[in-house]
Every structure is written in C-alpha cells, then in structure tokens.
Amino acid sequence: MADPSHCIIIGAGIAGLSAARRLKELSIPHIVLDKGRSVGGRMATRRIGKALCDHGAQVISAQGPDMICTVDEWRDSKLVKSWGPIKTRPHRGSDFYYAINGMNSIAKHLARDLDVHTSWQAQSVMFDNDIATIQSQDGESMTARSVLLTPPMPQSLALLDAGNVSLDSEHRTLLETIDYDRCIAVLVTIPGQSNVPPPGGLWLGSEPIQWIADNRKKGLSSQETAITIHAGPEFSDSHWETDFNEVAQTLLNAASKWIGPEHIEVQVHRWRYSQAIQTHPKPFALLESPGLLAFAGDGFRGDQIEGARLSGIAAANALAKHLRS
C-alpha cells in the first residue's frame, strides 16, 4: 500500500468491528483484517443441514447504559430479541438477548460498509520509524501509522514476537496475565423436539456440561432441532487432545436426558480462547513506543461481548486522539 492507512485493526470480532465503526464516525481511515472466512470471531454461527447453531457466544447481556442503548438499536433493527428468563454464568446481568439470525449476523451488520479483509491472516507486526508493517501468511503486507490488536492476547503477543517488537516489561507482564478458559463445543441435530426447557437455554454450570442450548426453542433454527453443548473448563482441559468422536459421545451421553438418544449430525469445535477468566485492569491498552499500538477485546474489561465492544470503542477513541494530534 503506497499511503499508510491511519489504523489497521487486526480482528473482526465484536471488539475490532466496534472500534472500526467508531473510527469511521470519527473519519479516521482504517482497515480491518481477519483470518476467518467471515467476520464475528467468537460470535459464531454455523449451518448444519437446515439448522442454524450459535456455537460460540450464546447470550448478549446489557448491563451498562452504553450497551443497553446499543441493544435497543439492534432490537429496532430486528437483529436481537429479548431472551428469558434464563440463567447464565452467575456474574452476568439480568437483561438477556439472542441474535434472531445468529450471533454472526450482528458482526455482519457492524461490518457493513467497512473495509474488512477476511481470510487475511496476519503473521507478524513490526515497527520501523513509527510506521507499522503487518505481514500476512500469504506474503502480503500492509503499512499503517497505528495498529489495534484485538485477537485473544496470546495470539496478539505472538504477532509482536514474530515481528521482534519488544514491549516494556510492565506492560508486557500485565498483558500476559490475561487468561481464558478453553471450551469444547458439540453441535448436534436431533429428530423432533428436545427436553431443554423453554426458552431454550440451560445453564448447568457443572462438569462435564456447562451449558446446553436448543437453537430451535431459542428462535434461531426454525426447521430443525439443533443443540449446542458447551463442556465445562475442567472437562475441556482434560479432553483437549481426545479424539473428536470420543469426546462427542461422552458429552452426548451426558446430555441424553435433554436431547434423547438419536443424533442426525454431530460436529465438534474446540475454542482454545473461550471466555476471559483473568482480565487486564484497564478497558484497553495503548503504547506509544515502539509505535502507536493498542490492544482491545474481552481480555480487558471482562464482561464478554459487552466488555469487548466497549473496549474496542474506548481504544478507537484513544487512537483517534493520537492520530489527530
């Protein structure tokens, strides 16, 4: 690229896309890069036959006034509907929503009219004379005056390591404390109806199963019953390397009371970075050396989707101030 864009955002999850929308509002040129085939990151929706399943994030909660306002807009745009009463992780707030066409549709809505490059896997980030160069796995490169990293923190730090960027030890130590649970997800379509009670989300909070959702009762999959099972962190850790068929069978057996014995199609997905369990004390991080470099995502404020969104917006506001000065 001849003219360095003002900001390159790595990651088109909720944090990266929320940051990009804010930069667009502020008229700061930017580009979003994501290694995935589609946008959304952990706000992921998959089609199995005629069924639709959310296999990453399940529930949108709105605790603070900013997110309540955002969710109101999404509800007016027919993106989300109130979902409840359901029980989720104990610390979550009380207003819950589901995405009518799947979590991924919210990311697609945020990505509309933005310059987003999917299937663009960054391999390294380096700085030279305050200009950042991001190199892709396919040998492409892009330059920018600033970079916002939104992948899970170990992946963000690996990009800097690959570009020989060293951070001062105080910042590095804080960033390295961010930690995430692992989660093994099983998606299964079944004949007829499940015994998952209405409105289709069941928080067990135990092992081996933490959560079961019936995407049909939830309102997402109208034609076929599709179930999402999330294993708890202990089971996910101890079965991380276990053969997919074996792990699926164990979880399907454990869920048989709710889903019955018959399975049409079964898929397994492993989330290495599922939900942040140890977070950074600030809403985002911004460094001015070795160049203008910011970090955002759910590793900062916690609070999952809500926190990641607010983290992305806060990082974009801070970057804009620097880019304009």
Ligand SMILES: Cc1cc2nc3c(=O)[nH]c(=O)nc-3n(C[C@H](O)[C@H](O)[C@H](O)COP(=O)(O)OP(=O)(O)OC[C@H]3O[C@@H](n4cnc5c(N)ncnc54)[C@H](O)[C@@H]3O)c2cc1C
């Ligand atoms: C199983 C599961 C259940 C969950 N349940 C809930 C829930 O019910 N409610 C809730 O609020 N939250 C839930 N979460 C958490 C929620 O999904 C996350 O907190 C939120 O989506 C994080 O958004 P993010 O933008 O910070 O990160 P991500 O969504 O992870 O986005 C990061 C993006 O960076 C991209 N990326 C990574 N490396 C590179 C690279 N080298 N080059 C280019 N792109 C790269 C990825 O492809 C990804 O799109 C759940 C998550 C999981 C996995």
